[in-house]
Amino acid sequence: MPELRTEEMVLNMGPQHPSTHGVLRIELVVDGEVVVEAIPHIGYLHRCFEKHAEAMNYQQVVPYCDRMDYLASMSNDFSYVLGVEKLLKIQVPERVEYIRVIMAELQRIASHLVAVGTYGLDIGAFTPFLYCFRDREMILDLFEMTCGARLLYNYMWPGGLSHDITPAFIEKTKAFIKHFRPAVKELNDLLSYNEIFVKRTANVGILPADVAVNYGASGPTLRGSGVKWDLRKDDPYSVYHKFDWDVVVGTGEMGTLGDCWDRYMVKVWEMEQSLRIIEQAIDNIPEGDVHAAIPKRVRPPVGEVYVRSETPRGELGYYIVSDGGQSPFRLKARAPSFSNLSLLPAISRGYLIADMIAIIGSVDIVLGDVDR
Amino acid sequence: MNANEIHERIKTAFPDAIIEFKSEGVFEPFIVIRPELIREVSRYLFEEPDLNFDYLMSLSGVDFNDGNLGVVYHLHSMGRKHRIVLKVRVSKGKPDVPSVESIWKTANWHEREAFDLFGILFLNHPDLRRILLPDDWEGFPLRKDYKVQEYYQGMKVPY
Numbered sequence: 001m002p003e004l005r006t007e008e009m010v011l012n013m014g015p016q017h018p019s020t021h022g023v024l025r026i027e028l029v030v031d032g033e034v035v036v037e038a039i040p041h042i043g044y045l046h047r048c049f050e051k052h053a054e055a056m057n058y059q060q061v062v063p064y065c066d067r068m069d070y071l072a073s074m075s076n077d078f079s080y081v082l083g084v085e086k087l088l089k090i091q092v093p094e095r096v097e098y099i100r101v102i103m104a105e106l107q108r109i110a111s112h113l114v115a116v117g118t119y120g121l122d123i124g125a126f127t128p129f130l131y132c133f134r135d136r137e138m139i140l141d142l143f144e145m146t147c148g149a150r151l152l153y154n155y156m157w158p159g160g161l162s163h164d165i166t167p168a169f170i171e172k173t174k175a176f177i178k179h180f181r182p183a184v185k186e187l188n189d190l191l192s193y194n195e196i197f198v199k200r201t202a203n204v205g206i207l208p209a210d211v212a213v214n215y216g217a218s219g220p221t222l223r224g225s226g227v228k229w230d231l232r233k234d235d236p237y238s239v240y241h242k243f244d245w246d247v248v249v250g251t252g253e254m255g256t257l258g259d260c261w262d263r264y265m266v267k268v269w270e271m272e273q274s275l276r277i278i279e280q281a282i283d284n285i286p287e288g289d290v291h292a293a294i295p296k297r298v299r300p301p302v303g304e305v306y307v308r309s310e311t312p313r314g315e316l317g318y319y320i321v322s323d324g325g326q327s328p329f330r331l332k333a334r335a336p337s338f339s340n341l342s343l344l345p346a347i348s349r350g351y352l353i354a355d356m357i358a359i360i361g362s363v364d365i366v367l368g369d370v371d372r
Numbered sequence: 373m374n375a376n377e378i379h380e381r382i383k384t385a386f387p388d389a390i391i392e393f394k395s396e397g398v399f400e401p402f403i404v405i406r407p408e409l410i411r412e413v414s415r416y417l418f419e420e421p422d423l424n425f426d427y428l429m430s431l432s433g434v435d436f437n438d439g440n441l442g443v444v445y446h447l448h449s450m451g452r453k454h455r456i457v458l459k460v461r462v463s464k465g466k467p468d469v470p471s472v473e474s475i476w477k478t479a480n481w482h483e484r485e486a487f488d489l490f491g492i493l494f495l496n497h498p499d500l501r502r503i504l505l506p507d508d509w510e511g512f513p514l515r516k517d518y519k520v521q522e523y524y525q526g527m528k529v530p531y
Contacts, residue, residue, distance in 0.1 A: 043504040050489070051513055086399065213426050213450060216478030229450060305399045306430065306446050306457070319432045319444065329437075330514075334430035334446075342481040371504060 008036055013356065015044050021118065021360070022367030026344070028353065035356060038348040040341055045371035053331040058084050058158060058298040061331065066152040068333060069369035071114050074107035074143075075311035077156040082237055083307035083318045084158040087300035095288030096160050097239045102173070102281050103143075103155065105274040109180070110139040111312035112267040119264055119361040120191050123200050128191040135183050138176050145169060159294035165285075173282055177275055184272055192268055201264060202255030205347045205359035209258065215343035218336050219314025220270065221363055224250040224263030231310040245276045260362035267364070299326055313337050313364060337369035373423070373454045375401035381423065382413060389413050391461075402444075402457035410445075410460050411470040417447065417456075418475050424449045425456070428476035433486035437516045441467050441492055462492070464515075471497040489514040 014025040023044035029037040049068060053061045065080045066073040078100055085092060117132030140150045147155045147163050155162050191197055207217070209225040222229055230247040232240040248269040250262030300322040308317035314336030321330040340363050348359050373381075379393045382403065389409040395401035405413050417425040429446040436442055445458040460469055471494040473479045483494045484503040491512035494500055502509065510521045520529050 043502075043506070046504040048513065054514075211477075214477045216428055216476065227450070234453070303399055308429065315429065317430050317446070319430055319446070321434065330432070330434050332430065332432040334432075338481065339478050342478060346477075 006031075011353075015041075021365060024341075024360075024365070024367055024370070026356070026360075028356070030353060033352050033354075035348050035351055035353060038345050038356065040344050042341070042367070042370050045367045047372065049333060049372040050331055053328050055327065057326045058300070058328065061328070062157060063152065063154045065333075066154055067368060068335065068372055069311060069313060069316070069337065069366045070151060071366050072107050072111040072312045073151065073153050074103045074155060075111075075309065076316060077153070078104050078238075079307060079309040079311065079316045080318055081156045081158050082309060083305055083320045084298065084300065086305050086307055087303060087320060087322055088158065088295065088298065090159050090293055090295065092159060092293045093288040093290065094239070094286045096290050096293070098281050098285045099161060099165055099290065100156060101238055101240065101243075102278055102285075103146075105277045105281075106139050106142060106173070108274045108312045109271045110136045112271050113139075115312070115364045116187065116191070116264065116267055119364075120197070122357050122361040123197060125191055125194065125197060128187060131183070131187065131190065135180060138179070142169060142172055142176065145172070157294055158298055160292065161290040164290045170282055170285075173278065177279055177282075180271075180275060184268065187268065192265060198254050198261060200355075201260040201358050201362065203259050204255075204351060204355045205260045205263075205362060206256050207258040207263075207343065207347050211343065211346055212258070215346065216339035217314070217343055218339065219310065219312065220263055220266040221314060221340045221343075223248065224266045224362075225258035226250050226252070226262075231308060231315060235308065237307075237309055239281075240277075243277045243280045245273045248273060260358050263362040263364070297326075299324065308334070311336060313366065313369065314340060333372055335369045335372060337365040337367075338372075341365050341370050373452065375403075375456055378417075378423065378454070378456050379403055381420070382416070385416055386413055400455075400457050402459055404459045404461065407460040407462050407469050410443075410458070411472055411475070413458070414445070414472045414475050422452070424451050426450055428472070428478050428482075429455075431472075431479055431482035431486065433490035433492050433514065435490060435514060435516045436461070439464055441490055441515075443469055443486060443492060445472070467492045468495055469493070470495045471500075473497055488512070491515065 008029050008031050011028045015023040025041040027039040065076040068076050113132040113136040117129040120128040144150050147153050207225050209227050212222050212225045226249050228247050228249050233247055254261045302324045304321040306319045308315050316336055317334035319332040323329040375395050389406050392404040417423050425447040427448040427450050429448050432444045434442040440461045442461045448455045486492045488502040488504050
């Protein structure tokens with residue numbers, strides 16, 4: 001009998017596929033069940049953010065920043081306003097800084113809850129997803145009572161905030177911290193150390209540290225490979241230096257350092273660290289007027305600046321060029337998901353198609369952030 | 373290492389690579405490099421142990437609106453904790469810049485994006501295709517003289 005003829009097959013995953021977390025198409029070249037090559041095709045959600053920004057004034061850009069990484073709007077705004085304030089040389093009141101940090105950390109927890117919950121869902125664990133969204137709901141309620149919006153906040157403005165927080169906010173945030181501490185443990189029991197979950201994620205999609213750095217990875221994707229790098233500590237901005245917390249990194253506890261489980265677990269541990277920051281900040285918010293430093297007209301002098309901050313997904317940088325006019329001459333957003341997604345081909349070769357789901361989920365991309 | 377020292381190092385290694393160096397009166401010091409030498413300079417910055425620029429934070433295309441396009445490289449060193457900004461300028465008529473993809477893999481997609489939106493041609497890039505826009509889109513939207521096409525596959529574009 002002649003030998004069976006085999007050949008590679010090209011398989012399209014997406015653009016409408018629940019596990020891609022948005023509209024992402026991955027061209028898979030497969031040899032049977034084994035992935036030979038994975039080529040991501042992006043741009044389905046491109047909304048011309050950079051082009052829009054050149055046509056409007058600096059304050060009007062903020063709502064557009066909201067819509068980039070729509071699971072972490074607060075963090076997107078944070079980075080942008082830091083850049084504009086640097087161009088304008090504005091010093092914002094201490095109260096504003098504290099509230100921003102609290103909001104950004106709450107946002108980090110909310111975003112990680114989605115990441116962790118849907119990651120479980122991808123792999124077949126439905127229950128943790130419901131627990132995560134229950135807790136995320138409490139954070140969205142906090143945001144809603146402060147600025148009226150649940151997803152896209154337009155809360156941080158160059159020079160200040162749109163609304164001050166209320167005493168009820170502080171009370172409810174404290175209640176949330178009390179509620180959420182045990183919830184993390186619950187999540188670990190349900191998902192993180194679940195036998196099936198560990199089997200699916202440990203030793204899969206291994207990303208060595210040097211590859212991660214070379215591909216410009218950041219955030220939990222980088223830290224999952226054991227690189228102790230967090231902009232909040234290593235390139236401090238706002239008032240992060242005042243708080244006591246740790247940068248968590250992957251340890252290879254369940255398999256190899258830099259595998260999917262490590263990337264996942266870093267997010268879980270980070271939520272606990274965020275709680276620590278909020279806990280320290282919430283009791284020490286100084287008095288002040290959150291509108292005091294908001295400029296009436298934003299017209300930065302000629303110059304350019306690159307600011308970056310640590311969003312839940314990693315390093316979000318804005319390269320802002322001002323020609324002295326009312327709108328940015330050039331605004332480039334260096335999105336964390338964009339760089340993180342670009343390393344997908346490097347970590348998916350040789351794994352099974354089923355593992356692709358685990359790998360995509362562990363990199364935790366938001367397509368709005370990738371495509372801008 | 374601060375920007376002046378980094379500038380000195382590049383100047384010693386590549387005497388004719390630097391067009392301009394600005395460290396005063398700006399938020400971040402930058403060095404303008406001759407486009408033909410950008411890859412060599414980048415490799416030097418990447419490989420020298422005491423410079424060790426292992427992280428390309430961002431690579432942005434810019435249209436200076438004076439007939440020139442540019443590429444801005446924001447570099448950072450994780451080990452040495454210093455940073456520097458490199459720039460190149462090329463004319464719109466011949467926007468050729470050597471690719472740095474072989475040094476920092478992250479440049480692959482960033483260069484594709486700069487090609488997509490500005491039409492900057494990165495020489496020796498392994499896969500220079502449009503990345504965000506459809507493959508059959510006409511023109512480069514972030515150029516200051518960009519005029520949007522009237523029809524895209526039978527659909528009216530400006531509205």
